[in-house]
Amino acid sequence: MFCHFGPNTFTGAEWGSGQEDKTIFNPTALDCHQWADVASQAGMGGIILTAKHHDGFCLWPSAFSDHTVSPEHDVLREFVDACHEIGVMPGVYISPWDRNHPSYGAPEYNTVFANMLREVHNNYGPFFEQWFDGACGEGPNGKRQEYDWTLFNSTVLNINPNTIIFSDWGPGCRWVGNEEGHADETCWSTVGDSSWVPVEADVSIRPGWFWHADERPKSVDELMEIYYNSVGRNSLLLLNVPPDIHGRITAEDSAVLVAFRQERDRIFSHDLTQGGNARGNHLRGHKDHASNVLDTAYHTYWAAASIVDTLYISTPAPVLFDIIMLQEYIPLGQRVSAFHVDCCQPWLNDEWVTVAEGTTIGYKRLLRIPATTAGRIRIVFDSALAAPIINRIALYNTQAQ
Numbered sequence: 001m002f003c004h005f006g007p008n009t010f011t012g013a014e015w016g017s018g019q020e021d022k023t024i025f026n027p028t029a030l031d032c033h034q035w036a037d038v039a040s041q042a043g044m045g046g047i048i049l050t051a052k053h054h055d056g057f058c059l060w061p062s063a064f065s066d067h068t069v070s071p072e073h074d075v076l077r078e079f080v081d082a083c084h085e086i087g088v089m090p091g092v093y094i095s096p097w098d099r100n101h102p103s104y105g106a107p108e109y110n111t112v113f114a115n116m117l118r119e120v121h122n123n124y125g126p127f128f129e130q131w132f133d134g135a136c137g138e139g140p141n142g143k144r145q146e147y148d149w150t151l152f153n154s155t156v157l158n159i160n161p162n163t164i165i166f167s168d169w170g171p172g173c174r175w176v177g178n179e180e181g182h183a184d185e186t187c188w189s190t191v192g193d194s195s196w197v198p199v200e201a202d203v204s205i206r207p208g209w210f211w212h213a214d215e216r217p218k219s220v221d222e223l224m225e226i227y228y229n230s231v232g233r234n235s236l237l238l239l240n241v242p243p244d245i246h247g248r249i250t251a252e253d254s255a256v257l258v259a260f261r262q263e264r265d266r267i268f269s270h271d272l273t274q275g276g277n278a279r280g281n282h283l284r285g286h287k288d289h290a291s292n293v294l295d296t297a298y299h300t301y302w303a304a305a306s307i308v309d310t311l312y313i314s315t316p317a318p319v320l321f322d323i324i325m326l327q328e329y330i331p332l333g334q335r336v337s338a339f340h341v342d343c344c345q346p347w348l349n350d351e352w353v354t355v356a357e358g359t360t361i362g363y364k365r366l367l368r369i370p371a372t373t374a375g376r377i378r379i380v381f382d383s384a385l386a387a388p389i390i391n392r393i394a395l396y397n398t399q400a401q
């Protein structure tokens with residue numbers, strides 16, 4: 001979950017000028033436990049809070065800015081403590097673009113910003129993710145900053161080497177390239193030949209990133225569409241849910257989030273391959289490990305004998321499905337670059353009919369197809385960077401109750 005919260009929540013702006021009076025930030029019933037609780041109930045593993053947005057206002061009492069909360073109202077502290085208590089990972093967004101700081105636009109600002117990063121990660125960390133916004137506009141003196149990314153990244157990683165750094169290009173994970181929550185059908189977690197920089201799709205549950213009284217959350221159907229097009233295409237999903245002027249997530253937003261989780265549970269808790277079996281086209285090391293793709297153990301998998309190979313699955317009786325899920329075993333890399341799925345239908349003279357095709361798979365690929373009945377399915381791996389290694393294959397029916 002992403003939480004955009006700050007002076008903009010109170011002014012109605014999306015990008016504050018940096019000239020806002022500090023006292024405008026005044027949540028009357030701040031409740032970070034409620035944010036963490038909503039995230040947890042919605043099945044989310046972590047929350048990233050905008051500790052400083054482009055207006056420069058710090059949600060912690062920074063020693064490096066005058067434009068901050070008071071020590072008695074340290075929102076970042078309350079947020080981190082609540083995440084730990086509820087059991088979701090805290091993450092932090094700190095905007096390099098700062099429309100308030102007097103040194104923005106001059107080389108000294110890079111040192112100020114690195115000091116802020118050090119302060120936040122040392123005093124409030126560890127954070128699972130550091131989110132660096134790519135926006136770079138003008139500061140209060142009308143100047144733009146030349147960001148020292150090498151300094152920023154090393155400052156964070158020297159304190160917490162496991163913090164994933166998000167930016168337009170990484171080094172930990174990278175921006176999907178739009179704010180609609182849609183990854184491309186072809187989605188590699190690798191960049192260049194070997195760097196592992198998965199894609200992260202950020203999108204807001206509402207039209208704006210910050211809470212505005214006249215905006216409403218998306219529907220469960222819209223969120224499901226986002227889910228299929230992000231998580232279902234090998235992307236991480238970062239869904240923004242902005243707290244309101246009271247400092248709480250609205251009942252409307254939390255109801256949609258819980259319903260979104262229930263819808264995922266309803267569809268994905270019943271794998272129709274259960275009780276079936278799987279076999280490969282060839283033996284590898286005299287043993288066929290294909291049944292590993294039907295269990296839920298993460299560290300068991302099927303390794304194809306060659307780059308082009310086929311995996312056969314049969315179910316005890318024909319099943320009706322409209323979603324095919326595939327997962328590669330990514331500790332051994334992302335490999336598949338083209339595949340198709342065929343079904344064998346006895347009433348078609350046992351002929352194989354192609355029902356889906358795709359390019360990349362990655363950590364998770366969800367393929368939506370017209371409702372199909374079949375008891376024998378094959379996945380044909382047509383091309384890959386190395387012999388495919390498949391962790392899991394499952395079939396689901398979105399219409400099942």
Ligand code: FUL
Nearest residue numbers: 014015133134135202209
């Ligand atoms: C953008 C920002 O300019 C928006 O205000 C928002 O924070 C979004 C997540 O990233 O670059």
